[in-house]
Amino acid sequence: MNKTITVIKGDGIGPEIVSQAMRVLDAVAELYGHAFTYQEISAGGNAIDQYGVPLPEESLQKCLDCDSVLLGAVGGPKWDGVEPARRPEKALLAIRKAMGLYANLRPAKLFSQLSDASPLKPSIVAEGIDFLVVRELIGGIYFGARRTETVDGKTVANDEMTYGEDEIRRIAHVAFQTAQKRRRSVISVDKANVLDTSRLWRRVMEEVASEYPDVMLSHMLVDNCAMQIVKKPSQFDVIVTENMFGDILSDEASMITGSIGMIPSSSLGEGTRGLYEPIHGSAPDIAGKNLANPIGTILSAAMMLKYSFDMEKESAAIEAAVEAALNDGLRTPDCMSEGMSLLGCKEMGDAIIEHLKNQK
Numbered sequence: 306m307n308k309t310i311t312v313i314k315g316d317g318i319g320p321e322i323v324s325q326a327m328r329v330l331d332a333v334a335e336l337y338g339h340a341f342t343y344q345e346i347s348a349g350g351n352a353i354d355q356y357g358v359p360l361p362e363e364s365l366q367k368c369l370d371c372d373s374v375l376l377g378a379v380g381g382p383k384w385d386g387v388e389p390a391r392r393p394e395k396a397l398l399a400i401r402k403a404m405g406l407y408a409n410l411r412p413a414k415l416f417s418q419l420s421d422a423s424p425l426k427p428s429i430v431a432e433g434i435d436f437l438v439v440r441e442l443i444g445g446i447y448f449g450a451r452r453t454e455t456v457d458g459k460t461v462a463n464d465e466m467t468y469g470e471d472e473i474r475r476i477a478h479v480a481f482q483t484a485q486k487r488r489r490s491v492i493s494v495d496k497a498n499v500l501d502t503s504r505l506w507r508r509v510m511e512e513v514a515s516e517y518p519d520v521m522l523s524h525m526l527v528d529n530c531a532m533q534i535v536k537k538p539s540q541f542d543v544i545v546t547e548n549m550f551g552d553i554l555s556d557e558a559s560m561i562t563g564s565i566g567m568i569p570s571s572s573l574g575e576g577t578r579g580l581y582e583p584i585h586g587s588a589p590d591i592a593g594k595n596l597a598n599p600i601g602t603i604l605s606a607a608m609m610l611k612y613s614f615d616m617e618k619e620s621a622a623i624e625a626a627v628e629a630a631l632n633d634g635l636r637t638p639d640c641m642s643e644g645m646s647l648l649g650c651k652e653m654g655d656a657i658i659e660h661l662k663n664q665k
């Protein structure tokens with residue numbers, strides 16, 4: 306197969322981790338007889354530096370005109386002073402919105418090799434951590450009206466949170482269909498004791514659930530969910546939640562698996578074209594030092610192969626190669642523990658590629 310991938314290396318550690326994922330994709334192409342063509346675009350802080358805007362029109366066009374997008378990370382303290390409308394993060398939000406990517410899937414799966422790196426007690430970890438956060442990605446407070454004004458001589462800021470029933474319904478279907486391929490349990494997370502948007506969310510979830518009698522639906526308040534994730538993570542299979550709750554809970558979920566550096570994500574809309582990115586940020590403190598963990602990005606590339614390109618076996622081969630590298634005791638600094646071998650970002654890429662070749 307021939308696929309065109311738009312690549313956004315982005316800021317901070319973005320270029321290093323994406324380079325490793327591209328090398329892995331190249332190895333897959335060679336081993337399995339595919340061709341991946343990359344079109345690299347500028348977005349985020351580096352685009353602000355170069356073009357004065359976080360997402361030049363041409364960059365956005367290339368996201369719309371490709372088979373899928375692979376992204377590293379955008380942002381960093383260098384651009385903290387930039388006016389809100391031009392912040393690096395705006396690029397990411399604009400791409401998600403323009404591509405219509407309403408469903409963001411973030412797996413929180415503990416690699417057994419990394420049990421020691423989890424901050425949770427071994428007895429909790431032993432029960433297993435394998436769930437998926439389905440985050441609504443282009444609605445809610447992230448995309449509501451925003452204003453800062455002066456009222457009676459005082460500054461007042463406003464961020465509006467809005468959800469329509471259709472927006473909730475489509476993400477509900479994604480959650481239930483995903484659960485059908487897993488352990489058939491959906492926990493919908495909201496703040497229905499306070500928010501109207503959450504009360505609507507709950508009603509629509511119930512309604513859609515009736516179309517999936519084989520899936521169990523329950524509801525959990527977001528504050529309780531934050532607690533349950535560290536108390537008994539084994540109770541979760543699929544969590545479905547709105548944009549901001551999903552942002553927060555998915556960081557928490559990733560941390561208990563040992564390292565946020567390991568977690569990939571996919572964002573999809575109606576078609577097969579998606580955006581794939583690790584869930585971590587640009588980590589400017591370690592950028593350019595060959596210290597970053599490329600696995601989250603490499604596993605994001607694996608998700609791209611599976612969900613957008615229908616390349617199941619190639620995707621599974623990447624996952625197996627990652628597992629094999631971990632089995633060899635290879636670790637980047639973020640998940641290093643006693644007795645393991647410390648590697649740099651590039652060397653971790655090398656090791657994973659080596660395993661890919663050996664599997665063939």
Ligand code: IPM
Nearest residue numbers: 379380394395397398552584
């Ligand atoms: C994420 C990030 C983004 C978000 C930021 C960079 C805008 O935290 O993908 O989770 O909040 O969605």
Ligand code: MG
Nearest residue numbers: 552553556584
């Ligand atoms: Mg986040």
